[in-house]
C-alpha cells in the first residue's frame with residue numbers, strides 16, 4: 001500500500017508550553033515523501049526502512065512502525081532532500097503509518113496515526129509540529145491555541161545547500177533559548193490571515209535574529225530579493241525558500257492544499 005505526505009517548510013517556530021509541542025508558522029508543499037509499505041520478510045524482527053531502495057536507519061519511521069507492531073517494510077521515495085528542513089522525517093513517518101494501517105488492515109483512526117507519528121518524531125528528536133501541518137496541508141499557524149489553517153495557492157521556489165540535523169538543533173540550549181524568545185515575538189506580531197509573503201518576510205528576520213543563516217543562505221535570499229521576491233531559511237536546514245519569483249531558485253513546487261493521503 002502506498003501513501004503520500006507533503007513536505008513542510010517551517011518559517012517560524014518556538015517551543016510551546018509543553019516540551020513535546022511547538023507553535024509556529026509552517027506551510028505544506030507538494031514535494032513530499034511516498035511510502036510503499038509491504039510485509040517484511042520473516043527473518044526481520046524489526047521494521048525495515050529503505051530510502052531509494054537502500055535499507056537505512058530512519059529512527060522516527062522505525063519507532064512509529066514498531067508501535068503499530070506489524071512486520072512492515074517501508075520503501076520511501078523522497079522528492080525533497082532529507083535532513084534539510086523540509087520535514088522529510090515527519091512526512092516519511094506519517095506516510096509510512098497511513099500505508100501500514102491500510103496494508104495490514106489495522107483500525108487506527110487518522111487522529112491516532114498522527115499522534116503516533118508525532119510521538120515518534122519527538123522521541124527521535126526529529127520534529128515537533130511538522131506532522132500536524134502535513135496532516136492538514138496549507139499554511140498552518142499555531143500560536144498556542146488551536147492551529148489555524150489557511151488555503152494558499154502559491155508557488156514556492158527553493159534551494160538547498162546542506163543539512164542541519166534537527167536532533168542537534170533541538171538539543172542546543174543556547175539556540176533554543178533564542179528560538180523561544182524570537183519565535184514567540186515573531187508569531188505574536190503576525191496578523192490574522194497572513195499572506196505567505198508576510199510570513200516569509202518575518203521568518204527571515206527571525207532566522208537572522210537566531211543567527212542560523214550561512215553565507216550561501218544569505219546570498220540566495222539576497223538574489224531573490226533583488227528579483228523582487230521574498231525569501232527565508234527553512235527551519236531547520238541550510239535551505240532557502242522563496243515566494244514571488246519565477247526561475248530564481250533551482251527547484252519549484254507549490255503549497256499543498258491537502259494533507260497526507262493514501263495513493
Ligand SMILES: Nc1ncnc2c1ncn2[C@@H]1O[C@H](COP(=O)(O)OP(=O)(O)O)[C@@H](O)[C@H]1O
Nearest residue numbers: 058059082083084085086087088089126165166
Ligand atoms: N539520506 C538521509 N539523509 C539524512 N537523514 C537521513 C537519511 N536517511 C535517513 N535519515 C534519517 O532521517 C532523519 C532526518 O531527520 P531531520 O533532520 O528531522 O530531517 P528533516 O529536516 O528532513 O525532517 C534522521 O532520523 C536520519 O537518521
Ligand SMILES: CC(C)(COP(=O)(O)O)[C@@H](O)C(=O)O
Nearest residue numbers: 010085087127128129130236
Ligand atoms: C523545526 C522543527 C522542529 C523540525 O524541523 P525539520 O524536521 O528540520 O523540518 C519544526 O518544523 C517542527 O517539527 O515543529
